[in-house]
Amino acid sequence: MLKKYISFFFIQLKSAVLLLPKLCLILGFCLVFVFGIIEAGRELFKQPDEIKIPVALVLPEDDAYAELAFSFLERMESIRSTCAFERTDRENALALLKTGKVYAVILIPDSFIEHILNGTNSSATLILPNQGSLEAMLFATLADAGTSTLSTAQAGIYAVEDVLISYEKWNTISKVEEELNKLYLSYALNRDRMFQTTTVSATDNLSLTDYCLCSGIVLFLLLSGIAGFSYFRAESAGLRLLLDRQGLSGILVFLLKLSAISIVYTIILFPLSVITGILPLSALGHFFLLVLSAQAILMLFGMLCPHTGNYYIITAALSIICLFLSGAFLPSVFLPEAVRDFGNLLPTAFLLKLCRGML
Secondary structure (H helix, E strand, C coil): CHHHHHHHHHHHHHHHHCCHHHHHHHHHHHHHHHHHHHHHHHHHHCCCCCCCEEEEEECCCCCHHHHHHHHHHHHCHHHHCCEEEEECCHHHHHHHHHHCCCCEEEECCCCHHHHHHHCCCCCCEEECCCCCCHHHHHHHHHHHHHHHHHHHHHHHHHHHHHHHHHCCCHHHHHHHHHHHHHHHHHHHHCHHHCCCCCCCCCCCCCCHHHHHHHHHHHHHHHHHHHCCHHHHCCCCHHHHHHHHHCCCCHHHHHHHHHHHHHHHHHHHHHHHHHHCCCCCHHHHHHHHHHHHHHHHHHHHHHHHCCCHHHHHHHHHHHHHHHHHHCCCCCCHHHCCHHHHHHHCCCHHHHHHHHHHHHC
């Protein structure tokens, strides 16, 4: 009985080897496709040029405190990286806003800094264009964040002052205010104390090239079924009867055929992947599992689609659609949440995860 199994297995190996010429054509097509994905991905992930919002700033004349304070603010990295201030007078600032050369105008009143320190809180005036733009909205958001931070700091100072006054600690008020101002400034100047930065990757911590290579490998393995329909399709009734007489059940035939084509593809494709530096030698087991899983899916399609045309259309369409839903061509973080959740349930998500794990 074992001799029959081995004989049948070698017959399937020979049949799988005959698929290699067609496999080379599909490989060439997939290489072109992957190159297109990489180029599109580079365009998608290309870092935009530094965006600076031009803003007109009108300061009161002969106000040394305001000049000093805003000179200091302009040198802060968080301000310098997002805004470009142009100091001018009120009339020229409004003219620049009207012509669209600036996206906002800030009018600073007299004694603005002194009023912040003593609690008078004279308001600065922020003028935006009538027709809203993305830059104007962004600057308004930055201004709101700044005023919120300032009001929070002042609320803390006022609260402590009220406590000290209620206990008649008059002599300690100025000292406590000074210490609190130092504390709040330390947060404003050291933004790492206010924010925790978490770096996330849309490509599963892989480089864009590796991410696209994984998608290309899985796409190639799934499209390889187009070359193997004659191998995958169910046996004729006469051959099925003959195999049953020899004790080769349908499940055993399926497993032997699946093992044979997976071994042949691994022997041919894995050395190429190692030589070209795509995969490490230690990934042999994972690569064989990847090939085995992909071919199992294709063999199931072959059993369900008895006609050649239907098999080609269904295999190609389902492969591309499922890969897209699983985040192969466009990272899943850019897909709607419902689509992302559904894509994670597809077998292509397992294939992609396995392939990315090898890298």
